[in-house]
Amino acid sequence: MNKIVLIVLCLIFSVTASCDNDSSSVDKKKNVENKVVWKMASSFPGSLNIIGEGALNFVERIDQVSNGFITIKFFEPGALVPALEVFDPVSTGAIDAAWSTPGFWAGKIPAAQFFTAIPFGPSPGELLGWYYYGGGKDLWEEIYHKHNVHPVQCLMISPEASGWFKKEIHSLEDLKGLKMRxxxxxxxxxxxxxxxxxxxxxxxxxxxxELGTIDALEFSMPIIDKDFGFYQIAKHYYFPGWHQPFSTNELLINLDRWNALSSSQKAQIETTCTESVVKSLAMSETRQPEALEFYESVGVTLHRWPDEILEKYKEAWDQVVEEKASENEDFARVWNSLSAYRDKYKVWKSLGYVD
Known part of the structure; x- marks a missing residue:
């Protein structure tokens, strides 16, 4: 009798072990199938302060957050596609993702520019309020989805400077005829x-x-501009960045790839990008004083535009936004959404914040 019981127990153990092995194999197969390995083209070099640095930090962080189940390989500008041409390959699926900024697609999607920077626009806090709770995020995704691309806000930086000039600008007349990036x-x-x-x-x-193809330029904020050495040629640096009181960058993802992710994987990417927004803004705020001190030490003159010139910029902006809204439906929808949010917000802003 004991032998029979022993044989039965052995058989049960064998079947159970076999089932466990089969279950383990299924789980492993499922995990392998769910692992994400993407190539990410970039519009910015990885060595670039904060913006390129942010891309490398994101890639490392998403690997940690996903426990290795989302692997994104960063490619320098030009390695897969040219820096200003990453959108279409993401749209078609030729590449999985890209690290860029919405303003580069102005010719294709005029409304995209609102999701990089807005002249005389909101502060970062006000912008994030509109983005998350005022309809901005939904509009952005809807517009990009028409192109089979899913956008994720993944970086934010401080106000930019508004221009490097070889000569001091005394009036708007001095701007006329300049060739400027x-x-x-x-x-x-x-x-x-x-x-x-x-x-x-x-x-x-x-x-x-250097070659004189352009006479002047704006690019970014002081610490980032420093990396490019513009101060070696142009010695007059103008503020404030009326055209970009904040700037945001995007993680572009092919929409089919995005839809194939699990809800957990989508949340991991969005959460990691939100962390990147917070940290990049903190980094950019922290690093500016050092850069300004450097510029003064190498003979750069720091200027602030007179109020009368800023007023002329604002007048021109009011004309531009009215014209563009009349030309493009999506542009008008985004502008109207943002304007409605800001109109409602301004009461709180006037009461809650010190000028």
Whole structure:
């Protein structure tokens, strides 16, 4: 009898072990199938202060947060596609993802520019309020989904400077006829004031300034501009960044790839990007004083635009936004949404904050 019981127990153990092994194999197979390995093209070099640095930090962090189940490989500008041409390959699925900024797609999606920077626009806190709770995020995703791309806000930086010039600017007359690298909606404003603007990839700006292809430029904030050495050629640096009181960057993801993710994986990417927004803004606020001290030590003159010139910039911006809204439905929808939020917010802003 004992032998029979022993045989039965052995058989039960064998079957159970076999089932456990089969279950383990299924789990392992499932895990392998769910592992994400993506290539991410970039519009910015990984060595670039905060913006490129943020891309490398994101890649490392998402690997940690996902416990190795989301692996994203960063590719320098030009390694997969040119810096200003990452959108279409993400749209078609030729590449999985890209690290860029919405303002680069102004020719394709005029409304995208609102999700990089807004001339005379909100502070970061007000912007994030509109983005998360005022409809901004939903609008952005809806617009990009038409192009089979899913956007995730993944970086934010402080106000930018508004220009490097070889000569001091005394009046708006001094701007007329200048050839200037300028970005986003601010470039249209400068065009209204007689400046000939063009958009250049980050790595192309210094050579253009050195060769005289452009006379002046705006690119970013002090610590980032320092990396490019513009101060070696242009010695007059102007503030404030009326055209970009904040700037945000995006993680572009092919929509089919995004939809294939589990809800947990989507949350991991969004959460990691939200962390990146907070840390990049903190980094950019912290690093500016050091850069300004450096500029003064090498003979750069720091200027603040007179109020009368800022007023002219604002007048030109009001014309630009009205014209663009009349030309493009999505542009108008985003602008109206943001304006409605700001109108409601301004009572709180006037009461809650010290001027």
């Amino acid at each position: 300028f970005f986003g909606l601010g470039a249209i404003v400068m065009g209204k004031l007689g400046v000939s603007t063009q958009l250049l990839a980050p790595g192309d700006i210094y050579p253009a300034l």
